[in-house]
Amino acid sequence: MKIAIIGGGISGLALGYLLKEASPDADIAIYEELRRPGGKIWTERHDGFLLEGGVNGFLNNRPKTLELAAALNLAPLKSSDKARKRYVYSRGKLNLIPEGVLDFFTSDLLSIGGRLRIILETIAPRSSSDDETLSEFATRRLGRDAYETLIDPMASGIYAGDSTRLSLKSCFPKIYNLEAKYGSLIVGMLKMKMAARKTGRTVSAGPGGVLTSFQDGMGALIDALAARLGSAIVNNRRVIAVEKTANKYQIHFKDAQTEEADIVVLSTPAHAAKDILSGLDKNLSRQLAEIPYPYVTVVSMAFKREAVRGGFDGFGFLIPFKEGRRILGTLCDSSTFPGRAPEGYLLFRTMLGGARAGAIASLDDEKIIDTVFSELSDIIKVKGTPEMVKIFRHEKAIPQYNKGHAALLGAINESLKAHDGLYLHGNSYKGISVNDCIEQSYSLANSLSSSIMGKHRL
Ligand SMILES: Cc1cc2nc3c(=O)[nH]c(=O)nc-3n(C[C@H](O)[C@H](O)[C@H](O)COP(=O)(O)OP(=O)(O)OC[C@H]3O[C@@H](n4cnc5c(N)ncnc54)[C@H](O)[C@@H]3O)c2cc1C
Structure with a gap:
């Protein structure tokens, strides 16, 4: 029995790893279109800076991510206490978000x-x-x-x-x-x-937990999974279609080759699954097309500490839409995790674009850099020129669970009933975070291992 996982982001890799752990001899292939696995998780080093191209970390309040890290011998790295200080930009200035009830009612936020x-x-x-x-x-x-x-x-x-x-x-x-x-x-x-x-427990209505990563960044999680999965990951392998013949699935690749599989898991974003399934089930493909993905650009920009008036000692700031600024917000990576910038430097990570301002994210590099620099000059009073800049583009970044998403999932589930052995997986459906992806991978690995031909619904 062959299991084909399409998409080597954290969802596909975690699923492949868990299935291999449960059945070491299982015939599993993970097809990834890029030259590297990891999807929205990748870490780069530049001139002593550690940069996250996409995902910045995960909250440590969901046990499955920590369980996976422990199985891979990875030590989680909690964000520093400084990162508890979070700001919101309002009425032309940064305001500390109060943590306690009394602070909240006495603050003028x-x-x-x-x-x-x-x-x-x-x-x-x-x-x-x-x-x-x-x-x-x-x-x-x-x-x-x-x-x-x-x-x-x-x-x-x-x-x-x-x-x-x-x-x-x-x-x-x-x-x-x-x-x-x-x-x-x-x-x-x-x-x-x-x-x-x-x-003696703690409770929170929000996400709760402490932002956590690894000493070598989130890429360490991908590297550890890739090392365990070895040749089961096939990079540079873009799937263009999945079709059904008799009781097997035919997987068609961009280079015109094909492979057969008994079980196909689409761990790609829904916008890719929509294209792959368009020949198999037009209705399902149309449903998947209803999940939108805005353009988001992430800009890492570093300054000497003295170039930022008063330094910056918090997690970062977010900006309400009503303020009419051109960035969504900025995180200070160097005060969040140790080892992200050389001594004496501050490393910022600014997000632009999103569902309401995608056009800004698609500006050319020069305009993106000008935009970020002028916004940071205004908001946190940076001066001079940045010591390091790196731009990471996500043309289709984060699935939007808009009003009607739950009903859409119901309809997608109905459509899936016609396709035994076909599964949709990943952050497009029931939770966008790394924690969600890993939890869903445990759940799917469990149901695939215990009833390999059973029906798994979203
Ligand atoms: C800028 C940004 C920052 C984020 N920050 C955080 C964060 O700090 N914390 C957090 O919890 N979450 C964050 N997220 C959400 C994050 O994307 C998810 O948590 C998680 O990484 C999604 O993993 P995934 O495997 O489901 O999807 P992806 O990472 O998108 O992986 C899907 C994979 O499928 C591959 N693929 C697509 N089409 C094909 C095809 N036709 N054939 C073969 N392969 C294909 C892609 O190349 C990709 O590798 C962030 C997202 C973005 C965009």
């Missing part, structure tokens, strides 16, 4: 009216719709000021998304469930905290 409106969250009405956008939900429960200043930048920080289109239920299921269970986020959090105090 929100207007007085905005702060008082949050108290009314406890009596805000429920929605009549089961699938609201993030903006509908946040305005209804927390008021306009909190939505625009706090919730909207969170959506662009995680999804590079448009909060007027992203689905609360699909993007932030914990928050959705909190309202469904308790009728109020504040009441729900208080009740959960009281219950947790008895057991």
